[in-house]
Amino acid sequence: MTILCQLATWPGETTASPVDDLVAALRALDDDLTEDLVVVGPDAATDDALRFTAHLRIDRPTVGVILVRRHVDVELLTEALRAGVREVVTAGDDAALLAACDRSRALSGHARAIDEPAATHHGKVVTVFAAKGGCGKTTFAINLAAALAAGGDQRVCVLDLDLAFGDVAINVQLEPVRTISDALPMAGHLDMTGAASLLTPYRPGLDMLLAPVAPGDAEKIPAALVGELLAVLRGMFDFIVVDTPAQFSEHVLTAMDVSDHHVLLTTPDTPALKNMRIALDMLDLLSYSRDIRSVVLNRSDSKVGLSSSDVERVVRSPISAQVPSSRNVPISINKGTPIVIATPTHPVSQAISRFARERLLSQPAPARHKPFAVRRGAGRR
Numbered sequence: 115m116t117i118l119c120q121l122a123t124w125p126g127e128t129t130a131s132p133v134d135d136l137v138a139a140l141r142a143l144d145d146d147l148t149e150d151l152v153v154v155g156p157d158a159a160t161d162d163a164l165r166f167t168a169h170l171r172i173d174r175p176t177v178g179v180i181l182v183r184r185h186v187d188v189e190l191l192t193e194a195l196r197a198g199v200r201e202v203v204t205a206g207d208d209a210a211l212l213a214a215c216d217r218s219r220a221l222s223g224h225a226r227a228i229d230e231p232a233a234t235h236h237g238k239v240v241t242v243f244a245a246k247g248g249c250g251k252t253t254f255a256i257n258l259a260a261a262l263a264a265g266g267d268q269r270v271c272v273l274d275l276d277l278a279f280g281d282v283a284i285n286v287q288l289e290p291v292r293t294i295s296d297a298l299p300m301a302g303h304l305d306m307t308g309a310a311s312l313l314t315p316y317r318p319g320l321d322m323l324l325a326p327v328a329p330g331d332a333e334k335i336p337a338a339l340v341g342e343l344l345a346v347l348r349g350m351f352d353f354i355v356v357d358t359p360a361q362f363s364e365h366v367l368t369a370m371d372v373s374d375h376h377v378l379l380t381t382p383d384t385p386a387l388k389n390m391r392i393a394l395d396m397l398d399l400l401s402y403s404r405d406i407r408s409v410v411l412n413r414s415d416s417k418v419g420l421s422s423s424d425v426e427r428v429v430r431s432p433i434s435a436q437v438p439s440s441r442n443v444p445i446s447i448n449k450g451t452p453i454v455i456a457t458p459t460h461p462v463s464q465a466i467s468r469f470a471r472e473r474l475l476s477q478p479a480p481a482r483h484k485p486f487a488v489r490r491g492a493g494r495r
């Protein structure tokens with residue numbers, strides 16, 4: 115079957131299901147996991163169609179999208195290919211449309227066959243975010259990864275998405291010989307062998323994918339590469355913990371789109387809480403599910419007069435974990451060994467390990483959210 119979105123006439127002989135818009139197309143895809151072709155008609159806005167395609171490329175890579183446009187030019191073709199559209203066909207050219215559909219179905223068949231082994235291993239992506247710098251994202255991300263890997267059963271990777279100022283490497287005293295920049299030549303055809311070549315091993319079961327080091331390298335990383343990387347890493351690891359910069363960059367949103375869990379970090383001070391409130395509103399606006407969200411209060415015992423219930427009231431959200439403040443945290447960073455590894459019995463280590471156990475290790479994979487629907491107008495392409 116083929117989903118026809120805003121396409122007035124269908125020249126094919128096979129049955130097809132017409133839908134009114136792209137949101138309905140997503141719903142139809144959700145209802146039928148074997149569906150592998152969407153034809154987007156000329157009345158759907160190009161920007162929306164490309165966002166829809168980019169979303170599917172990560173969420174349902176075996177589904178092909180064919181774009182029918184009244185005018186086709188080089189600029190459109192370039193943008194369409196970049197988003198992952200399989201073919202662009204001129205409206206009214208029925209023969210070209212049917213041939214494109216045949217080619218796309220054949221490609222989907224191959225993609226499904228290749229995808230099958232990887233599909234058996236579906237690691238969880240956990241994005242650690244805070245809307246204000248210095249809240250402890252990197253510290254929490256690294257220690258969370260160490261806690262997840264601690265039992266020895268889980269393979270865990272930390273992805274440093276703080277592309278401009280990433281400091282995962284320095285926190286664990288690793289030489290950034292290989293970084294995400296080395297993925298650039300593999301963009302569009304990254305596989306597990308390629309992804310493995312980007313990793314820096316840290317401890318058994320714990321690898322790091324480090325941020326670029328050379329000035330200007332961060333800007334060269336396209337957001338789509340992040341989606342591609344995470345899709346491949348899922349097939350290799352049980353957990354991918356993503357460390358982020360303190361802003362909703364396109365790269366961060368791409369990671370959040372495919373994340374199974376969002377950890378929102380704050381400290382108990384007014385500026386951090388104000389930013390956290392704005393971040394939570396933003397996540398709601400983007401229709402990320404609250405079911406996959408945890409608010410974590412770092413330095414929870416800081417003597418600043420805000421109790422955890424004050425904090426809960428301000429952020430209008432329950433707190434999932436409280437990590438105390440301790441000078442042993444910066445000491446552990448200076449020594450290059452996360453506190454969870456150096457001193458597992460420390461209250462900071464125990465708080466993070468409990469969070470890993472209760473919120474991630476013992477939880478079944480939650481239903482994935484569908485953020486695309488309300489993403490319109492949020493400033494992303």
Ligand SMILES: Nc1ncnc2c1ncn2[C@@H]1O[C@H](COP(=O)(O)OP(=O)(O)OP(=O)(O)O)[C@@H](O)[C@H]1O
Pocket residue numbers: 244246247248249250251252253254276358359360412413437438439440441443444445447462
């Ligand atoms: N629970 C804690 N107790 C004491 N110090 C902490 C704690 N958590 C983080 N820190 C310290 O706070 C500082 C900032 O932490 P970190 O680098 O993890 O924050 P970040 O949110 O990643 O910052 P940035 O936005 O710059 O990336 C570090 O010096 C770290 O040692």
Ligand SMILES: [Mg+2]
Pocket residue numbers: 251252253276281357358
């Ligand atoms: Mg950081």
